[in-house]
Amino acid sequence: MSEIVVREVAGRRELRRFIKFPNKLFKDVPTYIPPLTSDEVALLSDKNPSLDHCQRRLYIAYRDGVTVGRVAAIINHACNERWGHKAVRFGWFDFIEDYDVFNALFDKVVEYGRQHGMDELEGPLGFTDMDKECWAIDNFDARQNTSTLYNPEYYIRFVERRGLTVACRWQQYKxxxxxxxxxxxxxxxxxxxxxxxxxxxxxxxxxxxxxxxxxxxxxxxxxxxxxxxxxxxxxxxxxxxxxxxxxxxxxxxxxxxxxxxxxxxxxxxxxxxxxxxxxxxxxxxxxxxxxxxxxxxxxxxxxxxxxxxxxxxxxxxxxxxxxxxxxxxxxxxxxxxxxxxxxxxxxxxxxxxxxxxxxxxxxxxxxxxxxxx
Known part of the structure; x- marks a missing residue:
């Protein structure tokens, strides 16, 4: 199988590739709701005011020149100080149904966290609680809205295989x-x-x-x-x-x-x-x-x-x-x-x-x- 190459996002063109990847990945999923590209650019660019107390790095995974995954590694220093832990977050984490791709991206977040003295990894989370967070763990085909994350079942299968456990649960109602x-x-x-x-x-x-x-x-x-x-x-x-x-x-x-x-x-x-x-x-x-x-x-x-x-x-x-x-x-x-x-x-x-x-x-x-x- 071809090598998986994970690169840090560099430049506006690659940022847009990062942002648009899930639109291609889930183009045939009726319940996936694409975010506005302009909103995502504002969140992920250097203009985001959350970067006053957060740092981040964005990664894209390629195989044979084709995008197969993406992830953001985020350290929210204000959160770590307030809650007394040393955690790196993963967000904007999307990938094809391939455990090797998942692992390659996940390893980058772990590496980034360790480089900055972190000893815990958690997610999916954004910069603030106003950003999209938490994955579905049941009823994966249920209706989504513009402020929730879509994820297929294999996302949960892969994080559990990697050894992650549930830190907090949410319930949605109709x-x-x-x-x-x-x-x-x-x-x-x-x-x-x-x-x-x-x-x-x-x-x-x-x-x-x-x-x-x-x-x-x-x-x-x-x-x-x-x-x-x-x-x-x-x-x-x-x-x-x-x-x-x-x-x-x-x-x-x-x-x-x-x-x-x-x-x-x-x-x-x-x-x-x-x-x-x-x-x-x-x-x-x-x-x-x-x-x-x-x-x-x-x-x-x-x-x-x-x-x-x-x-x-x-x-x-x-x-x-x-x-x-x-x-x-x-x-x-x-x-x-x-x-x-x-x-x-x-x-x-x-x-x-x-x-x-x-x-x-x-x-x-x-x-x-x-x-x-």
Missing amino acids: MPANQPVPDKVARINELILKKYRLRLLTFKHRKEVYPYARKFFHTLNDSFSGLYDFVPLTEKEIDVYIKEYFPFINLHFTNFVVDEEDNLIAFGLSIPDISGAYKKANGRLFPFGWFHILRALHKFDTIDLLLNGVHPDWQKRGVHSIYYAEMNRNAIRHGVTTAYTNPQIIGNEAVKIWSTQYNTTPLMQRAVFSISI
Whole structure:
């Protein structure tokens, strides 16, 4: 068999080859959603603000001059300092069904980690928790969205063969978005609002949301602080995410809860399902990708429950139910029939409302894997 050659990515042309490889690998997979090439370039280039506290190296594997795999080796120094470990991450890890190719790329990540004093390897993870992370470990053909990773079954087979074990598990759910808000939930939510003098914000104009944009990310930092390997977003990263997310959010599905001093204490942010539009765009905004995406943002019957959280000072007081119920009501008002959650860490008490108070169907489990190196 021909030799596998693994090279560090050099130059813009090879970066684009790195980015587009999974589009070719999974071109016949109906559930694979190609990311926008422009978004991937921004993430993987030197302009990414996460590089203030991360370092990375990108590798491509070739056989007979043909691309057969890729991987990013990432060291998040802020994460290692916060959680007290010395870990190198793998991300953007895709490869043909060939264990030798997998091993050649994996060895490069191990080598990179050891060179920089790391003694643990984990992944798939990105630079921040806003990047795509965790692989499916069951129901591999289930529906994907634009913020989740697609992987075939052999990825899991190969990492387990290499000796990696599950470090953390996530669960995704599917649910009818138009199911009535339970009367008991509605009554309790009203009592919570009155008891704590809280307000549920609704928005008619986009300019009304922007004063809360930075507050939103600060509350996200606080509410996610105890989750697996989470590192608070920096102000530079928040600047990028405000620019990236807020021009496109749907006001009907942006639900913020504030206290009597206008502090944002809880949030639920959902977006229209644009996975089909991304599929049609195939990584390109032009000439017609923008049209498919714009249309999907305005004409939809499915939503993705993208981000939700409660400030630690307000957790275990039932506040999360307030924005869940409001998203539920808005789904009914706007003809949305189906909702999908993003991956939720199994055992996270804050998300048990999905399975205890609403009619949900488990969609798939996901996992991050780790191994000592």
